[in-house]
Amino acid sequence: xxxxxxxxxxxxxxxxxxxxxxxxxxxxxxxxxxxxxxxxxxxxxxxxxxxxxxxxxxxxxxxxxxxxxxxxxxxxxxxxxxxxxxxxxxxxxxxxxxxxxxxxxxxxxxxxxxxxxxxxxxxxxxxxxxxxxxxxxxxxxxxxxxxxxxxxxxxxxxxxxxxxxxxxxxxxxxxxxxxxxxxxxxxxxxxxxxxxxxxxxxxxxxxxxxxxxxxxxxxxxxxxxxxx
Numbered sequence: 001x002x003x004x005x006x007x008x009x010x011x012x013x014x015x016x017x018x019x020x021x022x023x024x025x026x027x028x029x030x031x032x033x034x035x036x037x038x039x040x041x042x043x044x045x046x047x048x049x050x051x052x053x054x055x056x057x058x059x060x061x062x063x064x065x066x067x068x069x070x071x072x073x074x075x076x077x078x079x080x081x082x083x084x085x086x087x088x089x090x091x092x093x094x095x096x097x098x099x100x101x102x103x104x105x106x107x108x109x110x111x112x113x114x115x116x117x118x119x120x121x122x123x124x125x126x127x128x129x130x131x132x133x134x135x136x137x138x139x140x141x142x143x144x145x146x147x148x149x150x151x152x153x154x155x156x157x158x159x160x161x162x163x164x165x166x167x168x169x170x171x172x173x174x175x176x177x178x179x180x181x182x183x184x185x186x187x188x189x190x191x192x193x194x195x196x197x198x199x200x201x202x203x204x205x206x207x208x209x210x211x212x213x214x215x216x217x218x219x220x221x222x223x224x225x226x227x228x
Contacts, residue, residue, distance in 0.1 A: 003046070006046060007100065008049075034069045044227070051088065051117065053086055055085070137162050154189040159190065159191060160209045164181045166211075199211065201218035
């Protein structure tokens with residue numbers, strides 16, 4: 001059975017971890033649930049990890065939806081156990097997995113970049129011919145990843161992510177540690193984007209990225225196409 005590893009954020013607020021007044025956040029429920037449903041329905045096994053292990057908080061604003069995929073995701077006992085008591089990425093047997101996926105949510109902007117385990121895992125996945133995927137703020141996991149020769153992983157590649165215009169529309173641009181689209185462009189990525197909050201998916205070799213929650217299904221389909 002082919003296996004996919006989802007890496008969810010541990011970060012639970014829009015701001016530093018010690019800012020008790022900051023707005024609650026975490027991973028985006030639908031961005032995890034939609035590809036999970038697509039992959040599990042196709043017969044893939046899906047496991048969940050986080051950068052440091054422990055609770056993977058759900059962004060409260062993403063709980064508002066009543067999508068059947070989100071309800072299935074939350075109702076699955078293995079998923080519920082994993083998001084409450086996830087294993088740390090460093091403790092996972094990465095060689096067991098055929099694909100790596102980073103859902104978004106604002107928390108991803110704080111703990112997915114500048115993480116040595118994530119950078120090493122993503123680089124190893126990609127260079128061993130396996131699939132790496134991310135959506136919305138999930139591509140924050142890619143911004144500090146280098147290839148063995150020292151080039152940025154995203155350099156010269158078409159990448160989709162939550163755009164700077166979408167960040168401004170949400171009035172979160174001044175709260176982010178950096179603007180994701182801007183940072184990816186600085187790393188040499190060629191950004192693919194649709195209108196604000198419309199779907200866009202980019203596939204560059206074995207790297208799949210999506211712009212926003214509306215892109216989650218497209219990312220799931222692209223992952224399935226590559227894995228098959």
